[in-house]
Amino acid sequence: MAHIDLRDNGAVVIIGSGAGGGTLAHELTRRGIKVVLLEAGKRQSVDTFSQVPGEAFQQLTWLDTRTQSGNWGVARDFPSLPVWHCKTVGGTTVHWTASTPRLQPWELRAKTVYGNVSGTSLIDWPLSYDDLLSYYERAERRLGVTRRNGVPGLPASNNFKVMYAGAKKVGYRQVHTGHMAINSRVFDGRGSCIQQGFCVQGCKMGAKWSTLYTEIPRAEATGNLDLRIEATATRIEHGSDGRVNSVVYRDRTGQEQRQKARMICVAGNAIETARLLLLSASSKYPQGPGNSAGQVGRNYCHQITGFVWGFFAKPVYSWRGATLAGVIEDEATNDPSRGFVGGYRLELITLDLPTFPLVGLPYGWGRDFASLIENYRNMGGMFINGEDLPRSDNRITLNSNVKDAYGLPVANVHVDEHANDQAMRKHAQGQITKMYDAIGAKRIVAGPTPPATHNTGTARMSADPRDGVTNAWGQTHDIKNLFISDGSVLTTPGSANPTLTIVALALRQAEYITQEMKSRSL
Amino acid sequence: MDHLLSLDRRDLLKAATGLLTGLVVAGTPLARIARGRAWAVDLMVFSSSEAATLLAVARTICPHDKLEDLAYALVIQAVDGQARKDEHARKMIRDGIAGLGAAFATNTENDRVDTLGKLESSPFFQFMRLNTVQTLYSTPIAYAYFGYEGEAFSKGGYLFRGFNDLRWLPEVAPEDGGPMTAGA
Secondary structure, eight states, X not given: OOOOOTTOTTSEEEEOOSHHHHHHHHHHHTTTOOEEEEOSSBOOOTTTOOSSXXXXXXXXXXXXXXXXXXXXXXXXXXXXXXXXXXXXXXXXXXXXXXXXXXXXXXXXXXXXXHOOOTTOOOOOOSSOHHHHHHHHHHHHHHHTOTTSTTOOOOXXXXXXXXXXXXXXXXXXXXXXXXXXXXXXXXXXXXXXXXXXXXXXXXXXXXOBOOGGGTHHHHHHHXXXXXXXXXXXXXXXXXXXXXXXXXXXXXXXXXXXXXXXXXXXXXXXXXXXXXXXXXXXXXXXXXXXXXXXTSOXXXXXXXXXXXXXXXXXXXXXXXXXXXXXXXXXXXXXXXXXXXXXXXXXXXXXXXXXXXXXXXXXXXXXXXXXHHHHHHTGGGEEEEEEEEOOOOOTTSEEEEEEEEEOTTSOEEEEXXXXXXXXXXXXXXXXXXXXXXXXXXXXXXXXXXXXXXXXXXXXOTTOBOSSTTTOSBOTTSBBSSOTTEEEOSGGGOSSOTTSOSHHXXXXXXXXXXXXXXXXXXXXXX | OHHHHTSOHHHHHHHTTOOOSSSOOOOOOOOOOOSSSXXXXXXXXXXXXXXXXXXXXXXXXXXXXXXXXXXXXXXXXXXXXXXXXXXXXXXXHHHHHHHHOXXXXXXXXXXXXXXXXXXXTSHHHHHHHHHXXXXXXXXXXXXXXXXXXXXXXXXXXXXXXXXXXXOSSXXXXXXXXXXXXXXX
């Protein structure tokens, strides 16, 4: 591993080691570019992942305080945990469930396709599906995505059989075990899935792709990566020329450090990425670097999510098997006759027993609540994953009333749901209810909206600098050597789980950065 | 479930630290679980009569008739641990217990539900609900009771242990599923 001096201003500094930051670090270092990778969390491994759900949650989750507001259910049901992502080397690719669908071509033209939807800040992406296609293909080959490039699908679990039977009864046709970044056969030096069901606790087989044990060790092997763990970025600084030139961070002892940089790429997940930019306000950039248009933190999207559980007379044992290995894609279309624009996927889901009553069920207690848990083993589950619409005031702001361990304001997450979001959720819940009903469910229960895991939009790409934060390569409109490299740049979320798109954009950004550095533009 | 009573105390406590909402931190483990049919949970803060009231609260919040008292006692142990660490919580719980009255634990379930229903918005009830839901389903006793098999990595996963053994619905068309994986 490289040691890069704090005063060395020749390296690229990447903040965050997840799907975006970890992939970018590998792509730059393998091309000979020196990278300092700052990661706020600790480093775990397949050997250290806890198999106790509560412990694993503590081990991997970003638990630093946040506040929230708005009318979304998360503010009521999970007041201290608006979003659920990771703080560990590998970022959220450690706990993700590895569903890797692509966005569809029309989803990148949301404004054009959906028209003027009042109360939204919809725009089209500044790049087309064709611009993205070759990067999707590369990302799929790299992650070993199932049902692409001849890679077999994962085998059908009990929970999937329930979903499948229900889906067929109501006439759905696009139902399969999903495009998953989980090895269905030995691939890339990693074993294949043994259907443990503990995807969210960190895959001890390493069968699920994570930058923790793919991109990051490869970046280290180039000799060009200086990975600093337990290093929390608190501020981005710039010179009199306006270009960013250093990252201030706290090291594991709490000491403040300042790393000089040739270029800075922020990939801290959509909440912390926006917060860091906002925390970096200066006299030259009074709203924070990259934020002359006031768009940083706005247009926060999280996708329409939620659980629906079906309880049957006979056992399902839904916990046996890859957590999310199943999808219905028939509703991932734009059909306004359903009463909303945009589409959704229905995905397989279950939760471990300790987590199920805390996150999966609506608030309750007493006989009825307990009776659902009594039937836990006879339960099948589905997860809604749909497109939510960007709104200017759904945003991340600094809450100066609440401070973190370093005395800095925490992020406030504000979400007011659009009527379109609510109509989509209702439709999806209704469809799942029909499916479970058709195969004889004794009881069907819709759960709450869980803490958000698909955080996007807070530094979105835009053709017009007034509408967003970055151009089509994640380069900020305002500052040439400041890039955003995570889900924050997604212009709109579409109905696809975001990780594959984040990886594809990171591959594309790495090429752009390399070319710009070679031509001395950067 | 006799085998559960011989579980190592550390295993029991380790399993009882489930937490998702981030609102409450489970207490310092202090209990001693006796071997054999009898059990005892040593509490540092609450008297046995206070603990009996709290146990009745936990049973009313999550009633599982055939789930033994020990499972609920582990909830009370977690509550006790927090009361020990946090004076504010201790007072809030003591006041809550006093408010329920001495007869609460021996009242009928309907009466207990009525009483708690009137307190539903109180910090005491919300604290007890969260702790009950958080701890009760995290223990090996609960895993066994609900038939939950938990982690399977140590046993080679569920690949050859029933992940696809459901037979009461039609099988999946081969093209929509996938071949059995080899595992390594």
